[in-house]
Amino acid sequence: MIWSLYSPIAGYSVNIFLLLGLGGSVGFLSGLCGVGGGFLMTPLLIMAGIPPTVAAATDSNQIVASATSGAYAHYRMGSVDFKMGLFIFAGGLVGSTVGVEIIKFMREVGEADFFIEITYVVLLGILGFFMMADSIVCLIEKRGVPGLIEKSKKGFFHDRLIQALPWKMRFEKSGVTLSLILPVLAGGFVGMVAAILGVGGGFIMLPIMCYVLRMPMHVVVGTNLFQEVLVCANITAMQAITNHTVDLALALILLSGSTVGAQFGARVAQKLNADHLKLVLASVVLLVMVKILVELTFSPDLMLGIMGGR
Amino acid sequence: MKPEKRLLRLVLCVPTALFFLMISAPLYATSSRIFVKPDLVRIGALYNGTRVDLSVEIPRGCDVIVEVMGRDIEEAVVQKVRRFGLWMNGTEIVVRGAPSLYLAMSSEPALLTSPSVSASWGYEVLKKRVSFSGHTKETETGSVFKEFLQLKESLQLYGIFPGALEVSSFSGNRSTVRGSFELPSNVTPGTYQVSLSVIQKGELLFREGIPLKVVMVGFPELVYLMAEKHAVVYGFLCIAIAALAGLVVGLVFAKSKPHKDELRN
Numbered sequence: 001m002i003w004s005l006y007s008p009i010a011g012y013s014v015n016i017f018l019l020l021g022l023g024g025s026v027g028f029l030s031g032l033c034g035v036g037g038g039f040l041m042t043p044l045l046i047m048a049g050i051p052p053t054v055a056a057a058t059d060s061n062q063i064v065a066s067a068t069s070g071a072y073a074h075y076r077m078g079s080v081d082f083k084m085g086l087f088i089f090a091g092g093l094v095g096s097t098v099g100v101e102i103i104k105f106m107r108e109v110g111e112a113d114f115f116i117e118i119t120y121v122v123l124l125g126i127l128g129f130f131m132m133a134d135s136i137v138c139l140i141e142k143r144g145v146p147g148l149i150e151k152s153k154k155g156f157f158h159d160r161l162i163q164a165l166p167w168k169m170r171f172e173k174s175g176v177t178l179s180l181i182l183p184v185l186a187g188g189f190v191g192m193v194a195a196i197l198g199v200g201g202g203f204i205m206l207p208i209m210c211y212v213l214r215m216p217m218h219v220v221v222g223t224n225l226f227q228e229v230l231v232c233a234n235i236t237a238m239q240a241i242t243n244h245t246v247d248l249a250l251a252l253i254l255l256s257g258s259t260v261g262a263q264f265g266a267r268v269a270q271k272l273n274a275d276h277l278k279l280v281l282a283s284v285v286l287l288v289m290v291k292i293l294v295e296l297t298f299s300p301d302l303m304l305g306i307m308g309g310r
Numbered sequence: 311m312k313p314e315k316r317l318l319r320l321v322l323c324v325p326t327a328l329f330f331l332m333i334s335a336p337l338y339a340t341s342s343r344i345f346v347k348p349d350l351v352r353i354g355a356l357y358n359g360t361r362v363d364l365s366v367e368i369p370r371g372c373d374v375i376v377e378v379m380g381r382d383i384e385e386a387v388v389q390k391v392r393r394f395g396l397w398m399n400g401t402e403i404v405v406r407g408a409p410s411l412y413l414a415m416s417s418e419p420a421l422l423t424s425p426s427v428s429a430s431w432g433y434e435v436l437k438k439r440v441s442f443s444g445h446t447k448e449t450e451t452g453s454v455f456k457e458f459l460q461l462k463e464s465l466q467l468y469g470i471f472p473g474a475l476e477v478s479s480f481s482g483n484r485s486t487v488r489g490s491f492e493l494p495s496n497v498t499p500g501t502y503q504v505s506l507s508v509i510q511k512g513e514l515l516f517r518e519g520i521p522l523k524v525v526m527v528g529f530p531e532l533v534y535l536m537a538e539k540h541a542v543v544y545g546f547l548c549i550a551i552a553a554l555a556g557l558v559v560g561l562v563f564a565k566s567k568p569h570k571d572e573l574r575n
Binding site: 064066 | 354359386398454461496498526531534538544545551555557559563564
């Protein structure tokens, strides 16, 4: 079939329209809801037949494009805290390197694919549940039950813990003073998960920036996208050098769909109800999670698999 | 030259010519050349598997089997096990002697569906060649081989196609056999052997083969070579291209839509 793209790293052909559609719709959803979208792209690529290790590494590469596009838009609006972003990246550099090594080890013992899939089930499950709960709470609150979210955001112990940590620094753009340890630790954790899953990590980083680093909402998205560019660039380099699993041919088609889709998504988002959008995204996330879980739970069609993926 | 000598030469030459004719006739009858089209498969950017047509002339009344075989490889497979209610990779098994690709098709379906014990084709022959080592018991070899075949067939790398070859025309004591096979999209570059077995009354009459080359060309070849041989350069190139593409799209959309600061002014 002429409209198939041959992926030389996966050694497999995928329909070009399917890839463009995946890139475009995930980019649209991410632009619509303000998240990276990598956590959806990798499992969808796996469902399209791409081996999980190639899907995860290639997705990191295409996130560099979509995050650059988004970060540039936020930079023009003056909503990127570069100083905070660099500290998060410093942690992310170590975390993502550790993540790539974990995947390398898992490939050697033949459990990389399972490890990626089960990590997805856990993270998508948690994320989908909280997103759905959050959007339902917001919708209820708008119908006359005020104070529900404010109560949950209170955290005196958390505030005291943050104040007790050493090496404090002022982050002017975000308007917060906090210990350097926090952004570095947050970056390290998210970087590690991002490397394992082939995601930008925005869906974990955004709540951490809001609730742990106490950054204001208008700076959170731009700063997150900026650090995603750096972390995913590092992951792409590491995956290419260590595991040889980055497929440029695949990434090019995906990024051409996702970068354009994200821009349209961002425009549509301005005209739609944010809580309803969040509910839609939560449903998509939970559906993907259930699909992966079903595949892991029910008896497989094949009782043998190729070691380390296809 | 004397007439007696001329006669003697003629008497000697005629039997000699007849003798050579006699020995060359069976040779002609038992030789067949297989033609494949294309004889070189190129894996380009839009490759999604390819159909290879084949034709061969065989002695009339014979049946034929065509096998497409890759080189023997050693590969590790894992057996799925259920732990904590989830299916995950468990026991590792090393497979030796299995070809990377095995496709077999026949003119007579029974040759592949119920081959004779002495048959030198089909899955039964592979079963004798392939060995499994690692965490597998001798008694499990049969079931592991069956699972291995299922895995390879799901990847379209193995396949048996009884009756897929058609005896299409006859001329004299020869008949033409035509058929085709699909090389899957996940076939690895290399040289494959297309073997022809001509069978008469269940017995192998003769066997011939030709090579079929599969090569990666163009953009996939460039990407593959860069990724494998210049990984550092390739990694940074991937990052640079992605960042540039993101920036270009950002610029294009920024131009088409004024941002907040511009709106304020």
